[in-house]
Amino acid sequence: MSDLDTFRADTRAWLEANCPAEMRTPMRSEDDACWGGRHFAFQSEAQERWMRLMGEKGWTVPDWPAAYGGGGLTPAETKVLKEEMRSIGARSPLSSFGISMLGPALLKYGTEEQKNRFLPEIARGEIRWCQGYSEPGAGSDLAGLQTKCEDNGDHWLVNGQKVWTSYADKADWIFCLVRTSTESKHGGISFLLFDMESEGVSTKPILLISGYSPFCETFFDNVKVPKDQVVGDVNKGWDVAKYLLGHEREMISGMGLGSGSARTLAQSLGAIDDPVLAADVALFDVDAIAFAAMSEHFIDQLKAGEAHPAMPSMMKYAGTELNKKRHELTMAAGGSDALEWDSERSHGGKAAREWLRTKANSIEGGTSEVQLGIVAKHILRLPGA
Amino acid sequence: MILTDDQRQLADMARTFLAEEGTIKKQLRHWRDIGCKDGFGHGLWKQMAELGLTGLAIPEEAGGLGLGATEAALVMEEVGRNLTPSPFLTTSIVAVEALKGSEQGKRWFPGILSGDTVAAFAVDEGPHHRPRAIALEAKRSGNGFALSGSKQFVVHGASADLLIVAARTGGSAGESDGLTLFAVPRDAAGMTIENVALADSSKAARISFENVAVDADAVIGEVDGGWEPLRRAMRAGRTGAAAELVGLATGASDMTVDYLKQRKQFGKLIGEFQVLQHRAAHLFGEIEIARAVTLKAAELLDKGDAQAGMMTHVAKAKAGRVSALAVQEAVQMHGGIGMTDEHDIGLYMKREKVLDALFGDSSYHARMVQVTG
Ligand SMILES: Cc1cc2nc3c(=O)[nH]c(=O)nc-3n(C[C@H](O)[C@H](O)[C@H](O)COP(=O)(O)OP(=O)(O)OC[C@H]3O[C@@H](n4cnc5c(N)ncnc54)[C@H](O)[C@@H]3O)c2cc1C
Numbered sequence: 001m002s003d004l005d006t007f008r009a010d011t012r013a014w015l016e017a018n019c020p021a022e023m024r025t026p027m028r029s030e031d032d033a034c035w036g037g038r039h040f041a042f043q044s045e046a047q048e049r050w051m052r053l054m055g056e057k058g059w060t061v062p063d064w065p066a067a068y069g070g071g072g073l074t075p076a077e078t079k080v081l082k083e084e085m086r087s088i089g090a091r092s093p094l095s096s097f098g099i100s101m102l103g104p105a106l107l108k109y110g111t112e113e114q115k116n117r118f119l120p121e122i123a124r125g126e127i128r129w130c131q132g133y134s135e136p137g138a139g140s141d142l143a144g145l146q147t148k149c150e151d152n153g154d155h156w157l158v159n160g161q162k163v164w165t166s167y168a169d170k171a172d173w174i175f176c177l178v179r180t181s182t183e184s185k186h187g188g189i190s191f192l193l194f195d196m197e198s199e200g201v202s203t204k205p206i207l208l209i210s211g212y213s214p215f216c217e218t219f220f221d222n223v224k225v226p227k228d229q230v231v232g233d234v235n236k237g238w239d240v241a242k243y244l245l246g247h248e249r250e251m252i253s254g255m256g257l258g259s260g261s262a263r264t265l266a267q268s269l270g271a272i273d274d275p276v277l278a279a280d281v282a283l284f285d286v287d288a289i290a291f292a293a294m295s296e297h298f299i300d301q302l303k304a305g306e307a308h309p310a311m312p313s314m315m316k317y318a319g320t321e322l323n324k325k326r327h328e329l330t331m332a333a334g335g336s337d338a339l340e341w342d343s344e345r346s347h348g349g350k351a352a353r354e355w356l357r358t359k360a361n362s363i364e365g366g367t368s369e370v371q372l373g374i375v376a377k378h379i380l381r382l383p384g385a
Numbered sequence: 386m387i388l389t390d391d392q393r394q395l396a397d398m399a400r401t402f403l404a405e406e407g408t409i410k411k412q413l414r415h416w417r418d419i420g421c422k423d424g425f426g427h428g429l430w431k432q433m434a435e436l437g438l439t440g441l442a443i444p445e446e447a448g449g450l451g452l453g454a455t456e457a458a459l460v461m462e463e464v465g466r467n468l469t470p471s472p473f474l475t476t477s478i479v480a481v482e483a484l485k486g487s488e489q490g491k492r493w494f495p496g497i498l499s500g501d502t503v504a505a506f507a508v509d510e511g512p513h514h515r516p517r518a519i520a521l522e523a524k525r526s527g528n529g530f531a532l533s534g535s536k537q538f539v540v541h542g543a544s545a546d547l548l549i550v551a552a553r554t555g556g557s558a559g560e561s562d563g564l565t566l567f568a569v570p571r572d573a574a575g576m577t578i579e580n581v582a583l584a585d586s587s588k589a590a591r592i593s594f595e596n597v598a599v600d601a602d603a604v605i606g607e608v609d610g611g612w613e614p615l616r617r618a619m620r621a622g623r624t625g626a627a628a629e630l631v632g633l634a635t636g637a638s639d640m641t642v643d644y645l646k647q648r649k650q651f652g653k654l655i656g657e658f659q660v661l662q663h664r665a666a667h668l669f670g671e672i673e674i675a676r677a678v679t680l681k682a683a684e685l686l687d688k689g690d691a692q693a694g695m696m697t698h699v700a701k702a703k704a705g706r707v708s709a710l711a712v713q714e715a716v717q718m719h720g721g722i723g724m725t726d727e728h729d730i731g732l733y734m735k736r737e738k739v740l741d742a743l744f745g746d747s748s749y750h751a752r753m754v755q756v757t758g
Contacts, residue, residue, distance in 0.1 A: 139720050141650040164721045208724050209731030274513070276748040328709075335512030336538035336589070336742050341582045352584040352738075359716050359734070360724045367720060369660055 007077055011084045018053050020046035024089045029350055030212075030357075033095040036125025038172045054093035055124035061099055063303075064107065068115055069123030075303035097166075098122035098129045100251040102175050105191075105244040109232040118193070130196070131248075132162040132176035132218060133241070139164075140370050142177070143186050143238060147220060149178035156192065156230075158200075158223040164364075168203040168216035171196055175244075181235050191237035194225040210356040211341075211349075245366065246309065249316035250302065252365045255358075256291045256319025258326050277332055284329055291322055310378035313371040320361035321368065327355040386684050388459075395452075396459040398436065400466075406432060407469030409729050416470060417586040423544040424588040425470035427500075433473065434500025442481045442621075447494045449481075454621060454683035458628035462676075465632025468736050470587060472503040472541050478625040480504035483549050483618035487605045489568040493547055505545035506618065507536040507592060514745035516551065516619065517561050521594060523552035530554070530604075532567065532575075532597040540743065542590025543580035546571050549618070550594075555609045564611035566618075567603045574598065585735040620686060620697045623744045627679040627697075627704035630740050634672045634704075634711035637733040641665065641715045648720075661718060668707075668714055675700075675707040695757050702750035705741040712737045 023046055027033065034040070034047050042048040054060050057071060063078045064070020073081065103122050106115055121127045138144040147160025158178055168174070173195055181188030196203075200223040205213040232240040272278045298315055301307040330351055331338050338355075340346035362368040376382045388396070406412075406429060416424055433439050442457055443449020450456075457478050464473060476497055483506070484490040496502030508516055521534030532552055542548065548569045556563025569576075575597035578590050606614045642665055645656030655661060682700035685693035712734040716723035723730045741747060 134721065137649075139650060141652075144650070207726040209726055209734065211726070273515075274748050274752060276751045280748070324713075331738060332746060332748060335514075335746070336509065336583075337512040339538075339583045339589075339739055339742060341584050341586070343581050349584065352735075355738075356584075356731070356734070359713070360721075362717060363720055363724065368717070369658070372660075 004076060004080060008080050008084065011081055014057075015084055015088060015090060018050075019085075019088060019090050020050055022046040023050045023091045023093075025091075026089065027091060028347070029354075032091070034091075034093060034125070035128055035167070035170070036094055036096060037128025037170070038126070039170065040125075040128065050091070051093045051125050058123060060094045060096075060125065061103060061123045064103065064119065064123065068107070069120030075300070078303075094125045096122065096125065096128070097131055097171075097175075098127065101131060101244050101248050102129050102193075104247045105175075105240050106231065108243060109191075109240045111228075113228070114231065127172045128167070128170060130165050130168045130171035130174050130218075132165055132168075132174045134164045135161060136163050140367055142241070143189065145177055145179060145189065147176070147178045149180050149190060149192060149225075151180070152224070155227060156225040158192070158194075158220045158225055160220050162218040162220075164206070164215050165203070165218040166215045166364075168196070168218045169205055174201075174218070175231075177237055177241055180237075186238045188235055189237040189241065190234050191231045191240040192225060193229045193231060194223065198223050198225065200224075208357070209359075210353040212353065212357070246312045248365045249312035249371070250298075252361065253295070253298075253312065253315035253319035255361055256288070256315075256322040257295060258288070258323055272333055277329075281329055281333070284325055287322060288326070291318060295319070308379055310374050313366075313374040314379070316365060317362075317368050317371040317375070320358075323361050324358045327351075327358045331355050386680055388455075392456060392459060395456055396463070399438070399460045399463040402432075402436060403463045403467045403469055407464070407467045407471075409468050409732060413468050413470055413586070413732060422580060422588070423541070424582075424586060425472060425541075425544075429469070430471055430473075430503070431500040433471065434498065438473065439477050439500050440481075440494070440498040441477055442485075443477075443494050443498060444485065447490065448498050449494070453687040454624050455680065455687055457621070457625055458679060458683040461625045461628035462632035462635070465629035465634075465740075466636040468633065468636070468732055472505075472544070474622065474625045474629065475506050475540050475545075476502070476504040479506045479618045479622040480547065480549050482621040483566060483605055483614050484568070485617075487614070488602060489605050493568065496546065502547060503541055503545045504547040504549060505539050505542045505590070506622065507539045507542065507548050507550045508615070508619070508744075509538045510534065510536055512537070514742070514749055516615065518558050519551050519553055519564055520558050521550070521552045523554045523565055523567065525554075526596075526598065529598060529600040530565075530567070532569070532594040532599065535591070535593045537589070537591045538742070539590040539592055541588065542592055543578050543588060548592070549605070551611060551615050554611075561612040561616075563609050564615060565608050566605040566611040566614050567599055568605055569597065569599055569603060583739050585732070585739045587736075587739060616694070619744055620694060623697045623701040623750075624679065624682050624686060626740055626743050627675075627682065627700040630704035630708040630737065631672065631676045631679050633733055633737055633740065634668075634675065634708035637708075637711045637715040637730065637737075638665070638668055638672060640730055640733075641718050644719055655718070664714055664718075668711055671707045671710060675704045678703050695754060698750040698753040698757065701745060702747045702754065705747035705750070708737050709741060709747075 034051050059071045062071035062073040062081050066072035135145050150157045176192045177189055178192050179188055180190040200221040202219045203216040205216050207213045334351050338351040341349040437450050440449035441452050445451035523530040523532050550567045550569050552565055554565040575595045577593045580588055580590055583589055648655045679700040682696040685696050715730050716734055719730050722728050
C-alpha cells in the first residue's frame with residue numbers, strides 16, 4: 001500500500017469514528033453553516049463537537065502548517081481528505097473568513113508573532129472575522145477608500161465608515177483597509193486588524209432583498225488600535241489586500257460547484273415536463289460538469305504555484321455566473337411553488353430567497369465587470385484595459 | 386403599428402395617474418410593510434373605477450369603455466413601470482374577457498365597473514401552467530354541479546369576490562375538450578382558501594374545492610365548451626402580463642440608466658465605461674423589440690386575426706426573457722446597493738419572477754410557438 005492509500009484508510013476510519021451522523025446530512029439552509037467565534041450559537045451539540053474535533057486535528061485548515069494549528073497535509077493528502085469527507089456527505093466543520101481570506105494573507109505577510117497569535121485560533125474557530133474593505137464611495141474602486149488611520153504615538157486612531165460588511169454584527173474581529181497616507185492612492189493604504197469590541201466601533205445591519213440581513217454598515221469613531229496590529233508594512237497594505245482578494249475570489253468561484261447539478265435540484269422541486277426547460281437544464285449540466293473539471297485543475301495549479309495571479313478572477317467570474325444560472329433554473333423548475341415566500345411547504349421561501357442571494361455573487365468580492373477587466377489587462381494584456 | 390389619438394390619450398392618462406398614485410412608495414411598499422392581506426389597496430382600485438379603467442374592456446352597452454387588448458396593454462405597461470399592485474389584470478382583463486357575452490357578465494360587470502368587485506382566475510393546478518391538464522372535476526349534481534379538486538397560484542384568490550374556475554366536465558387530462566368554465570362566488574360552501582404570500586409580496590391563493598355546489602347558470606359559455614372562453618381569457622391575460630413585463634423592464638432600465646449617470650468610481654461616472662454603455666444600449670433594443678411584439682399580439686387579438694394566438698405566445702416568452710435580462714442587468718449595474726431591500730431595484734427583480742410564471746413562463750410559451758407556429 002502506498003503512503004497515500006494508508007492515509008486514505010486512516011482518514012476514512014477517523015471520519016467514520018468522529019463525524020457525527022447529524023453532520024452527514026445536507027445543510028438545509030445557510031443557517032446550518034458553522035461559523036464559530038466568541039458568540040456563535042451552535043445549532044446542536046454535534047455541530048460544536050464536529051468543529052472542535054476537526055479543529056484539534058488541524059483539519060479545518062488541512063494544508064496549513066501544523067505549527068499554526070493546521071493539519072500540515074500535502075496537497076495530495078488534502079485532496080484525499082476532501083474526497084473522503086464528500087463520500088460520507090460530511091458538512092464543512094467551519095465556515096470562516098479567517099480560513100478562506102485572512103489566514104492565507106497572514107501566512108504570507110504576517111510577522112511570526114502575528115501568525116502564532118491569530119492562526120491557531122482561526123483554525124479552531126475561536127474568533128470570527130469580518131472584512132472591512134468597501135466604503136460608500138469605494139466599491140469597485142477599492143483603493144479610493146477614505147477611512148482615516150493616524151499614528152498617535154503608542155496606538156493608531158481610526159475614523160471612518162465601511163459598508164456592505166458581511167456579518168459585522170456577529171464578528172469578533174475585523175481585517176480592515178485604512179488610509180495611513182493621502183500622498184498616493186494605492187501607496188497610502190494599510191492593512192489593520194482589530195477587535196470589534198473596541199470602543200468606537202458600531203454596526204448597523206442592512207436588510208437584503210432576500211429578506212435576510214447578513215451585512216452591515218460599520219462605523220469607526222476614534223477607535224484606538226495597538227501598534228502591532230498592522231499586517232505587512234505601513235502604507236503597503238494594498239499588496240496584502242490584493243493577495244487576500246485572490247483567495248476570496250478563489251473561494252467564491254467554488255460557488256460554481258454548487259450543491260448538485262441543476263438536474264438534481266430541479267428534480268427535487270418537481271419533474272421537468274417542459275422540453276425547452278429540460279434542454280436548458282441539459283446545457284447547464286454540461287457547463288457545470290466542465291466547470292468542476294476546471295475547478296479541480298485550477299486548485300492543482302494553485303497548489304503547485306503554477307496559476308497565473310489573475311486566474312482567480314477568471315474562475316470567480318465563471319463560477320458565480322454559473323451559480324446564478326443554476327438558481328434561475330431551479331426557480332424555473334419549481335414554478336409557482338418556488339415563488340412562495342414564507343409558506344411552510346416552501347420551507348420559508350428557501351428557493352426564492354437563495355435565488356435572490358445568488359444575485360450578489362457577481363457583485364461581492366469584486367464585480368464580474370471588474371474580474372473581466374483584470375483578465376483583459378493582466379492575462380490578455382490588452383491595451384488601455 | 387401607430388397608436389391612434391385616443392389610444393395616446395389613454396396611455397398619457399394612465400401614465401400620469403399611476404406615476405402619481407400608483408408609485409412603489411404609496412402602493413407596493415406601503416401594503417407590504419403594513420402586512421396587508423390583499424397585497425393591494427382598494428382605494429386605488431376605486432380611483433381606477435372613477436377613471437373608467439376597471440371597465441376598460443367591458444362592452445359599451447354594459448356601461449364600460451368597450452376597448453380592447455391594445456388599450457389594456459397601454460395601461461398594463463404603466464402598471465409594470467410603477468410595480469403598482471392592483472386586481473386590474475385578473476379582474477378587468479382576464480375575468481372580463483371570460484365573462485364577455487355570457488349571462489354571468491350581467492351579474493358581475495356592474496361591480497367591476499364600480500370598483501367593488503375583485504375577480505381571480507383559477508387555472509393552474511400544479512406548480513406549472515398546464516391548462517390542458519386541468520383535472521378539477523365538476524360533476525353534475527341536482528340542477529347544477531359539484532366541484533372537487535384544487536387550484537394554486539390563484540392571484541388575489543383570497544381577496545376575490547368572484548372566482549373564474551376552469552374545471553373538467555368531460556374528456557381527460559391533456560384534452561381541451563370537456564373543460565367548462567364556472568363563475569364561482571366567494572361565499573360558495575366547500576372552498577378552503579389559503580392565502581399565500583409570494584416573493585414580490587403579492588398574494589396568490591391555494592384553493593381546495595370539496596363538493597362545491599354551483600347552479601347550472603354558473604357555467605360561462607357552454608358545458609364542455611369551456612376551452613373557448615378560457616383560451617380567450619388566457620390570451621388576454623398573457624398579453625396583459627407581457628405588457629406589464631415590458632413596463633417593468635422599462636422602469637428597471639430607466640432607473641439603471643439614471644444610476645449610471647450618477648454613480649462615480651475611479652473618478653468617472655460608471656456610465657462612461659463602454660462595457661456598461663453597450664449593455665444598456667443592448668437592453669434598450671431588446672425592450673423596444675419586446676414592446677413591439679406585445680403590441681402586435683394585442684393588435685392581432687383586437688382584429689380577431691388567426692395568428693393572434695401564436696403571437697401572444699411569442700409576446701409572453703419574449704417579454705419574459707427581456708424583462709429577466711433587464712432586472713438582472715439592473716441589480717448588477719447597481720452593485721451592492723442593488724441587493725438592499727431599501728433600494729427599489731430589487732423589487733423589480735422579484736415582481737419579474739412572479740409575472741414570468743403567471744399564465745405560463747417563457748419556456749412554456751417558447752414550446753407553444755414551436756407547436757402552434
Ligand atoms: C452580499 C455582499 C456581501 C459583501 N460583503 C462584503 C464584505 O464583507 N466586506 C466588504 O468590504 N465588502 C463587501 N461587499 C461589497 C462588495 O465588495 C462591493 O459591493 C463591490 O466591490 C462593488 O462595489 P459597489 O457595490 O460600490 O458597486 P460599484 O463599484 O458602484 O459598481 C456599480 C456597477 O459599476 C460597475 N463598474 C464599476 N467600475 C467599473 C469598471 N471600471 N468597468 C466596468 N464596470 C465597472 C460594477 O461592475 C457594477 O456593475 C459585499 C457585497 C455584497 C453584495
